[in-house]
Amino acid sequence: MSNGDVKMSNDMIASTATRHRKLSAEEIAEIEHEMTLYPDKKAVGLEALKIVQKYQGWVSDESLLGISKYLGIPASDLEGVATFFNLVYREPVGKNVILFCDSVSCWIMGCEGIKKHIKDTLDINYGETTKDGDFTLIPVPCLGDCDRAPVMMVGPDLHRNLTPGAIDKIILDYSKSKSAE
Amino acid sequence: MVNNPLTKNIDMTRPPMDIAAYEANDGYQSIKAIAKGLSSDDVLQQVKDSGLKGRGGAGFPTGLKWSFVPRGDDSPKQKYLVVNADEMEPGTFKDRLLMEGDPHLMIEGMIIAAYAIHASKAYIFLRGEYIVSQQVLTRAIAEAEERGYLGKNILNTGFDLDIVVHTSAGRYICGEETALLNALEGKRANPRAKPPFPQVSGLWGKPTIVNNVETICNLPGIITYGVDWYHGLTKGNDHGTKLFGVSGKVKTPGCWELPLGLPIRELLEDYAGGMQDGLELRAFLPGGGSTDFMLPQHLDVTLDYDEIAKVGSRLATGTMIVLDNKTCPVGMVGNLMRFFAHESCGFCTPCRDGLPWVDEIFNEFENGRGNEKDLQILHDHVTYLGPGRTFCALAPGATAPLGSGLKYFKEDFDRHIKEKCCPYKH
Numbered sequence A: 001m002s003n004g005d006v007k008m009s010n011d012m013i014a015s016t017a018t019r020h021r022k023l024s025a026e027e028i029a030e031i032e033h034e035m036t037l038y039p040d041k042k043a044v045g046l047e048a049l050k051i052v053q054k055y056q057g058w059v060s061d062e063s064l065l066g067i068s069k070y071l072g073i074p075a076s077d078l079e080g081v082a083t084f085f086n087l088v089y090r091e092p093v094g095k096n097v098i099l100f101c102d103s104v105s106c107w108i109m110g111c112e113g114i115k116k117h118i119k120d121t122l123d124i125n126y127g128e129t130t131k132d133g134d135f136t137l138i139p140v141p142c143l144g145d146c147d148r149a150p151v152m153m154v155g156p157d158l159h160r161n162l163t164p165g166a167i168d169k170i171i172l173d174y175s176k177s178k179s180a181e
Numbered sequence B: 001m002v003n004n005p006l007t008k009n010i011d012m013t014r015p016p017m018d019i020a021a022y023e024a025n026d027g028y029q030s031i032k033a034i035a036k037g038l039s040s041d042d043v044l045q046q047v048k049d050s051g052l053k054g055r056g057g058a059g060f061p062t063g064l065k066w067s068f069v070p071r072g073d074d075s076p077k078q079k080y081l082v083v084n085a086d087e088m089e090p091g092t093f094k095d096r097l098l099m100e101g102d103p104h105l106m107i108e109g110m111i112i113a114a115y116a117i118h119a120s121k122a123y124i125f126l127r128g129e130y131i132v133s134q135q136v137l138t139r140a141i142a143e144a145e146e147r148g149y150l151g152k153n154i155l156n157t158g159f160d161l162d163i164v165v166h167t168s169a170g171r172y173i174c175g176e177e178t179a180l181l182n183a184l185e186g187k188r189a190n191p192r193a194k195p196p197f198p199q200v201s202g203l204w205g206k207p208t209i210v211n212n213v214e215t216i217c218n219l220p221g222i223i224t225y226g227v228d229w230y231h232g233l234t235k236g237n238d239h240g241t242k243l244f245g246v247s248g249k250v251k252t253p254g255c256w257e258l259p260l261g262l263p264i265r266e267l268l269e270d271y272a273g274g275m276q277d278g279l280e281l282r283a284f285l286p287g288g289g290s291t292d293f294m295l296p297q298h299l300d301v302t303l304d305y306d307e308i309a310k311v312g313s314r315l316a317t318g319t320m321i322v323l324d325n326k327t328c329p330v331g332m333v334g335n336l337m338r339f340f341a342h343e344s345c346g347f348c349t350p351c352r353d354g355l356p357w358v359d360e361i362f363n364e365f366e367n368g369r370g371n372e373k374d375l376q377i378l379h380d381h382v383t384y385l386g387p388g389r390t391f392c393a394l395a396p397g398a399t400a401p402l403g404s405g406l407k408y409f410k411e412d413f414d415r416h417i418k419e420k421c422c423p424y425k426h
Helices: A003-018 A025-035 A041-056 A061-071 A075-082 A104-108 A111-122 A164-180 B019-024 B029-035 B040-050 B062-067 B095-101 B103-117 B131-146 B177-184 B213-225 B227-231 B264-271 B305-310 B329-343 B349-366 B372-384 B394-408 B410-419
Strands: A096-101 A135-140 A152-154 A157-159 B080-085 B121-126 B162-167 B208-212 B241-248 B254-259 B281-285 B319-324
Touching: A025 A041, A025 A061, A041 A061, A041 A075, A061 A075, A096 A111, A104 A111, A104 B241, A104 B319, A104 B329, A111 A135, A111 A164, B019 B103, B019 B131, B029 B103, B029 B213, B040 B062, B040 B103, B040 B213, B040 B227, B062 B103, B062 B208, B080 B103, B080 B177, B080 B213, B095 B103, B095 B131, B095 B213, B103 B121, B103 B131, B103 B208, B103 B213, B121 B131, B121 B177, B131 B162, B177 B208, B208 B213, B213 B227, B241 B264, B254 B264, B264 B281, B264 B319, B329 B349, B329 B394, B329 B410, B349 B372, B349 B394, B349 B410, B372 B394, B372 B410, B394 B410
Parallel strands: A096 A135, B080 B121, B080 B208, B121 B162, B241 B319
Antiparallel strands: A096 A152, A152 A157, B241 B254, B281 B319
């Protein structure tokens, strides 16, 4: 490593330390509550990531560094957890996250056709967000509702027995709920 | 007498019973029995005598598992109970039904288990996507606390118990109990080396029992109605009832509580209504994605742990996935391989590198580029990823549908090679 590289990496460390976002009072209140439930504050790391995501929509570098500073957990450990779990988003997502089940029972019941219909309608693939920021499409392992396959979640809601027609209605409903606000 | 102890209160057309309705149907009687003097040793003995086996997939005797927890004054004071509610086995949809349909049954079961192993703290490790379960359980826990069934000095027994609902953030590997414990401690969910086993050194190094939701839900019946009643439930060799599910192209897919020991045919034809019109049964996975395929010739095998093991598969979660004659078997196995490749925690090499390789070969087959050499590589992986070669049971689980699929669907793999396409699509 040349001297220039050393300097750059030191600068990066110094800059990340100042880049943290100060957590909001609501976020801190929820994190503090979680800390009463576990004997070790490290256990709260994942909870804190989820709490921040609830308020911010996703977990930015600044948020992650904010949690790291608040809980005293190294950012690398926290990042290791954040990138491990499917439901922690390290990139911005749309207003509605579609968790699309493509595991075996849904596959047998034709989820590939449903996925294609979503893709054609919204013009997004797995991991992408619509241009208007309304929907993000993410695959999810078996949602545990296999007798009503194919299924998917939109935000907190589970939708069952999906057909192309049902998809059209779901997309319309969630788009409407936005314009009604 | 009650013959459906797991689902007697469940009616999904209405909200779950509140605590008063639950109590009115023999609910929390076991806690009252404990208050009247039933000792933790008695509870442990009754659960051992019941013959209950773990319903999460492995089928290990529950009482025996509990008996490994150190007891007595020189054992660690803090012990933990953890309920594995991270249901994510492909094709498995039974724990959701129990939690959303009758949350108090699980809470009562948790009190029994915690009392038996002297745990004063219990965590429900719940799948993050199970939002309704979380709401229903949280409300039921508050009701139980209000009644004095949870908290300090439960019904003046001197026994304390707090239950915390922990929602996870989505990884199949958390179903492996030591990976689950790491996740609960806020770490990446890599499995731990065993020994030490969690019963001795688990959550934060303390003795810990991890039980599946359905296992826990068996306990209130055993304590309330007794071991003899429990032994009277079965139609086969293993004891109790179990939730059995059927998904795939059958007429009426669903989940039912049935005694162990019924023929598979009865589940598939009487309860699930048989195959949809115009389709024939090609094969089925008897208990989720990590089990070996079984064939129509196995329909008279009974739903018992040992009977299904005799034909080379496992009862596991009891939720059957049905393959019909117009769905590509190679595609189905490929779907499972993609799942396992995605869900590998990445800790050990055979699993981290082997499963994506297998997945990639299935993609080649799907796109008409599979060849004999690829087929041999798949066969080799059944050995490379098998039991004893990996750090945990995830990859060996994947070899169950892979190995049995290669054996039973050889002609379909050959046709993919010969016709250079998926014959089911053309």
